Amino acid sequence: MxxxxxxxxxxxxxxxxxxxxxxxxxxxxxxxxxxxxxxxxxxxxxxxxxxxxxxxxxxxxxxxxxxxxxxxxxxxxxxxxxxxxxxxxxxxxxxxxxxxxxxxxxxxxxxxxxxxxxxxAILFEDRQETGHAIADVVFRKVVETDQMGSDDSDYVLALKDGIVASGGLMLNYNLPYADIYMQVKAPFRHRGFGSLMVQELKKLAYGLGRVPAARCNINNPVSRATLIKAGFEVCGYxxxxxxxxxx
CATH class of the missing domain: 3.40.630.80 (Aminopeptidase)
Structure with missing residues (x-):
């Protein structure tokens, strides 16, 4: 041999x-x-x-x-x-x-x-469709008038008072997967906006013919809980x- x-x-x-x-x-x-x-x-x-x-x-x-x-x-x-x-x-x-x-x-x-x-890090795969909703919140693409600062996200959750969360899809993974990322502005945390954002990004991924996936740092229990609430399940590390x- x-x-x-x-x-x-x-x-x-x-x-x-x-x-x-x-x-x-x-x-x-x-x-x-x-x-x-x-x-x-x-x-x-x-x-x-x-x-x-x-x-x-x-x-x-x-x-x-x-x-x-x-x-x-x-x-x-x-x-x-x-x-x-x-x-x-x-x-x-x-x-x-x-x-x-x-x-x-x-x-x-x-x-x-x-x-x-x-x-x-913890790896997640999608397991459940969720139906989260918050009154007067709109999920939409970023527009020129949005005050994004250094945030280069493509999508936002917006209230009449302004943007409460942002995020998008990373498409540099193996097909057909799309990795979800998001963040919630500090004054709006712990109010369900994170899970709503993830839920809407999941729908966006499926609409593009992709399979949503996600990951978070092992020391970030809040992110883990948000992803699970949005229908994700731990699939690896x-x-x-x-x-x-x-x-």
Whole structure:
């Protein structure tokens, strides 16, 4: 058996990435790393056959390329996953592993080969349609007369007194997912505007042919409660750990 780990370009592994995303059927948070050229790609070749790929980026400094964030092997070759992963880590010099808990293959590598594992964010998928409503509140697109300051959101909730919340969709995730973001102005918090905003952004996403998804910091219970109230459900976590020494 001859195994080689070859640094390559995205085009060479695109067919494998398609399989990776189709098999997982979840929003992949770091998909943008490929779109923006933030990743180094490694092709796995065994006895002349392309069996998978890995991707490395810099999770703290993008130029560092010190973190494995994608790891995929075709099903017939999964029995070699441990060997391939260790070879990838040595070839890339990666010091960290970053993954989603709903990506079972890389998560298993994280649990076995990393220490100091931290949960950085909670991932959500849509599970329920909600019917929140607040009198006199309008969900609409931002217009030129809106006083947005440094807020570059595309949509707002407006009362006659002005804007109470803003948000939008991030579309740089793997299709068909759209990531919802929002914020409520301080004087209007804890009054249901956040869940209403999320609810309306969910409708917008579906109208665009997208599947709404969301995430929040692990230390943000208010955001978590808002998303759940708007019909989302926890579907995973973003995890990061430091690669153990193999010496």
């Amino acid at each position: 001859k195994l080689s780990i070859e640094k390559t370009g995205l085009k060479e592994v695109q067919h494998l990435r398609i399989s990776f995303l189709e098999e997982r059927k979840v929003q992949f948070v770091l998909n943008k790393c490929h779109d923006y050229g933030w990743a180094d790609i490694y092709l796995f070749v065994m006895d002349g056959i392309k069996i998978g790929y890995g991707a490395v980026w810099g999770s703290n400094q993008r130029t560092d390329r010190d973190t494995i964030f994608e790891f995929y092997i075709l099903e017939p070759y999964l029995k070699f996953a441990q060997l391939v992963f260790l070879r990838l880590q040595m070839s890339s010099g990666a010091l960290y592993i970053e993954c989603q808990s709903n990506d079972s293959l890389l998560a298993s590598m994280l649990y076995e080969h990393a220490a100091d594992i931290n949960t950085e 973003r995890l990061k750990g430091k690669v153990k020494s193999f010496s």
